[in-house]
Amino acid sequence: MDEKRVKVEVKELTKAFGDLLVLDNISFDVYDGEFLCIVGPTGCGKTTFLNSLTKVYDINKGSIQVDGEDIHPKKHNLAYIFQEYSTMEWLNIQENVEFGLKAKKFPPDKLKERSDYVIRMVGLDKYRNYYPSQLSASMLQRVVIARAFAIEPDLLLMDEPYGQLDLTLKYKLEDELLKMWKEIRTTVLFITHNIEEAVYLSDRIIVLTNKPTHIKTEIINDLPRPRKVSDPEFVALRNQVTDLIKWW
Numbered sequence: 001m002d003e004k005r006v007k008v009e010v011k012e013l014t015k016a017f018g019d020l021l022v023l024d025n026i027s028f029d030v031y032d033g034e035f036l037c038i039v040g041p042t043g044c045g046k047t048t049f050l051n052s053l054t055k056v057y058d059i060n061k062g063s064i065q066v067d068g069e070d071i072h073p074k075k076h077n078l079a080y081i082f083q084e085y086s087t088m089e090w091l092n093i094q095e096n097v098e099f100g101l102k103a104k105k106f107p108p109d110k111l112k113e114r115s116d117y118v119i120r121m122v123g124l125d126k127y128r129n130y131y132p133s134q135l136s137a138s139m140l141q142r143v144v145i146a147r148a149f150a151i152e153p154d155l156l157l158m159d160e161p162y163g164q165l166d167l168t169l170k171y172k173l174e175d176e177l178l179k180m181w182k183e184i185r186t187t188v189l190f191i192t193h194n195i196e197e198a199v200y201l202s203d204r205i206i207v208l209t210n211k212p213t214h215i216k217t218e219i220i221n222d223l224p225r226p227r228k229v230s231d232p233e234f235v236a237l238r239n240q241v242t243d244l245i246k247w248w
């Protein structure tokens with residue numbers, strides 16, 4: 001990135017459930033157009049973090065701002081991709097993508113052009129009239145990617161989206177995701193346990209500690225793209241992050 005502009009500012013984020021302090025004074029910025037990965041041990045509070053970010057939970061202390069304003073799902077354009085495919089079975093692929101756009105009050109005369117564009121980007125042009133039950137797992141994930149990027153979100157939140165998928169599929173979808181991200185230049189916050197995935201995808205990696213969770217360190221990942229998991233530089237960075245975490 002040439003010029004860094006702060007898109008999301010997380011400041012002193014603190015969340016406890018009763019006596020259990022989960023997030024302990026977490027502060028960091030996400031830059032406009034950045035692909036930021038957050039890795040941390042099981043149970044450190046990644047889901048709690050996302051739920052705090054999206055206001056599902058009230059936080060005990062701190063603030064989260066997008067473009068200098070307190071984050072709000074109604075005010076800001078937030079998109080989510082989770083493990084579940086979350087497509088609507090009764091709508092075809094084109095309608096699934098347009099559903100998100102309509103919800104965001106996208107101009108009706110530009111709807112088709114926009115959905116065509118993202119559907120083409122993920123290689124599903126021939127399937128636009130199919131229903132979710134007629135598609136494979138990887139195609140469904142592509143629909144989800146297309147739908148998320150279609151709205152050009154302020155922030156795309158991803159929570160272990162490919163955790164359950166087999167490796168080949170996972171790599172394909174990660175490449176699909178990077179292609180969309182490069183084209184549309186969305187700010188992405190991607191949460192994962194998988195260090196290799198974080199090194200493959202990110203511009204920067206934030207490493208969390210065990211509970212009470214704070215930021216252990218952050219690593220700039222400027223490996224050139226496309227990345228190869230077997231490149232010595234890739235392996236070196238993966239090992240560096242692994243050594244930093246060592247939560248097992």
Ligand SMILES: Nc1ncnc2c1ncn2[C@@H]1O[C@H](COP(=O)(O)OP(=O)(O)OP(=O)(O)O)[C@@H](O)[C@H]1O
Nearest residue numbers: 017020022040041042043044045046047048049211
């Ligand atoms: N609603 C809740 N009430 C009480 N405790 C909670 C609640 N939600 C989460 N916790 C606790 O907060 C801690 C963090 O949970 P969370 O699910 O955020 O972790 P996680 O990092 O997402 O886990 P995983 O790595 O398994 O996905 C856990 O100890 C959990 O038991």
